[in-house]
Amino acid sequence: MWLFFWICFALVAEPFNPHPQGAHVPVSPITVWGYSIGLVDQLEDYLFVKVVFTLEMPSALLVGLVRNLFFKNVTRDWMFAGIDLGAYVIILTMIVSFLQWYAIGRTLKLLILVLKRAR
Numbered sequence: 001m002w003l004f005f006w007i008c009f010a011l012v013a014e015p016f017n018p019h020p021q022g023a024h025v026p027v028s029p030i031t032v033w034g035y036s037i038g039l040v041d042q043l044e045d046y047l048f049v050k051v052v053f054t055l056e057m058p059s060a061l062l063v064g065l066v067r068n069l070f071f072k073n074v075t076r077d078w079m080f081a082g083i084d085l086g087a088y089v090i091i092l093t094m095i096v097s098f099l100q101w102y103a104i105g106r107t108l109k110l111l112i113l114v115l116k117r118a119r
Contacts, residue, residue, distance in 0.1 A: 001052060002094050008048035013037050030086035043086075059097035063089055 009032070016029070016036040029036045030043065043049050053060050067074075067089060078085045 001055060002097070005048055005052045005090075005094075008046070009037060012046065029084065030090065031082075031084040032087045033082040053093075056093060056097045056100075059100050060093050063093045063096055066092075 009030075013032075013036060016031050016034050037043065037046060037049075074085060080088075083091075
């Protein structure tokens with residue numbers, strides 16, 4: 001699923017422009033190495049963003065909570081290594097979702113073993 005997200009990101013991303021369409025301020029950009037989405041549209045307008053964040057809601061909520069608690073003074077236009085804050089939030093959500101699904105898989109495996117022994 002995350003591969004789907006990054007492929008779609010690469011297909012719709014456009015070179016970052018701090019003032020797209022003249023003097024218009026970017027709506028909600030996510031920038032990775034000079035390419036952005038959300039310059040003139042809301043991120044929710046992209047179907048692939050809706051799909052991934054609907055499926056990864058627990059991870060996205062956890063990352064958003066941690067960001068709001070510990071990094072609330074960091075502005076949206078902050079960049080490090082060509083990646084802005086929005087992209088770091090997505091990357092952290094991706095990592096947390098991998099851990100989430102690993103934990104779910106391990107729990108199901110343990111539950112199946114316990115149920116088999118109970119018979």
